[in-house]
Amino acid sequence: MTEEGKELDPATEFRQLYDQQYLSVYRSIRGVVLEPAAAEDLTQETFVRAYRARHRYTPTAPPGAWLRRIGINLAISYLRRQKLARVLPARLYTPPDRRDYDRAEARDVVTKALATLSPKLRAAIVLHYYDGLTREEIAAVLGVPAGTVASRIAKAVAIMRKSLGSDQDLGPERSTSEGALRGR
Amino acid sequence: MKVPYVDDKPTQGGFRTPSDDDLGRMIRNTVESWKPQRGPDWSGVLIKLANSGPPAWLLYTAASAALVVILLAAFLVGSALQIGALGPQPVPSNLH
Numbered sequence: 001m002t003e004e005g006k007e008l009d010p011a012t013e014f015r016q017l018y019d020q021q022y023l024s025v026y027r028s029i030r031g032v033v034l035e036p037a038a039a040e041d042l043t044q045e046t047f048v049r050a051y052r053a054r055h056r057y058t059p060t061a062p063p064g065a066w067l068r069r070i071g072i073n074l075a076i077s078y079l080r081r082q083k084l085a086r087v088l089p090a091r092l093y094t095p096p097d098r099r100d101y102d103r104a105e106a107r108d109v110v111t112k113a114l115a116t117l118s119p120k121l122r123a124a125i126v127l128h129y130y131d132g133l134t135r136e137e138i139a140a141v142l143g144v145p146a147g148t149v150a151s152r153i154a155k156a157v158a159i160m161r162k163s164l165g166s167d168q169d170l171g172p173e174r175s176t177s178e179g180a181l182r183g184r
Numbered sequence: 185m186k187v188p189y190v191d192d193k194p195t196q197g198g199f200r201t202p203s204d205d206d207l208g209r210m211i212r213n214t215v216e217s218w219k220p221q222r223g224p225d226w227s228g229v230l231i232k233l234a235n236s237g238p239p240a241w242l243l244y245t246a247a248s249a250a251l252v253v254i255l256l257a258a259f260l261v262g263s264a265l266q267i268g269a270l271g272p273q274p275v276p277s278n279l280h
Contacts, residue, residue, distance in 0.1 A: 015226060022224040027215050040220050048232045052239065110214040129211040157207060164210070165201030 010054040010063050018047055021064050024131065025071050031126030032075040032119050034111060042078055046071040061140055068131065069141045072123050079119045113163040121156040128153055 008017040025046055030039035050057075050070055057066055114122055120142070127138045135153070139146040202210065222228075237243070262270040 018226055018229065019224060023220070026220050027218050030218050031215055036218070036221060039218075040222055043220070044225070044228055044232060047229050048236065051229065051233060108214060110210050114211075114214075125211065126215060129208045130215040157204065160211075161201040161207060164207070 007059075007062055010050065010057045010066070014051055014054055017063055017067075021067050022047075024064065025067050028068050028123075028126055028131060029071045029075045031114065031130060032072060032123050033078060034115055034122075038078065039075075042071065042074050046074055049074070061137070065133070065137060065141055068127065069143075072127070072141060076119050076123065109164060113160045116163050117156050117159055121152050121159070124149055124152040125156045125160070 010017055026039055026043040029042050030036060033039050046067060050067055123142060124138055127133045127141060135146045135149045138149045262268050266272060
């Protein structure tokens with residue numbers, strides 16, 4: 001969960017807001033892009049944009065939700081650009097170095113399950129389960145109706161449960177050597 | 185004592201799918217294990233702010249205004265000097 005104490009005013013206490021919210025914004029963004037290095041760059045960019053817009057912030061939502069909105073939108077735009085870049089001729093497109101990601105993250109079944117979701121589904125799942133936001137709050141962050149959020153969460157949960165279930169079924173604890181005694 | 189036989193092929197698509205609570209816990213644990221390598225870097229934000237140019241909306245507005253001024257000036261100069269399509273056109277002599 002996020003460690004939000006008192007709500008800080010972005011216009012006058014931006015530096016403190018940066019220290020307070022950096023980690024949770026980073027994690028929310030990483031939940032969407034799944035690449036650690038890109039998530040860090042996008043987190044910095046989020047705070048740069050938020051700093052420029054700090055005087056336009058209206059306290060209808062907590063500053064953390066405002067920052068997450070900027071960050072998630074940046075992350076989805078980043079992935080859209082990446083997808084677009086993949087259709088460019090090979091000479092113009094240099095794919096990102098995913099070796100670190102493959103090494104470090106492929107072992108993690110939850111990250112693998114998250115990777116099977118679309119960025120919009122991932123955003124809904126991370127905001128719901130990590131940030132603990134309600135459907136209405138997620139709807140405000142993503143700029144979609146609450147009903148859409150509910151269906152995205154349900155769809156994402158179904159895909160992830162299936163993915164995690166099949167991963168675990170094929171895991172070592174269900175190896176063939178113990179087959180004969182299972183079921184007792 | 186009889187031991188019930190269980191086929192030793194793993195079951196696909198499983199009855200071991202995690203519950204909603206388990207799934208939520210797994211996601212939270214995974215996300216909370218993510219730590220940034222570089223960490224918070226306020227000076228990096230300040231450098232980015234200093235290096236970044238004007239915001240896009242300001243750039244586009246200024247460029248649009250400049251284009252309007254250039255087109256207007258070209259029209260005024262062209263009509264004042266009677267050059268190009270703004271100059272007097274020859275009238276065909278067979279028309280009366």
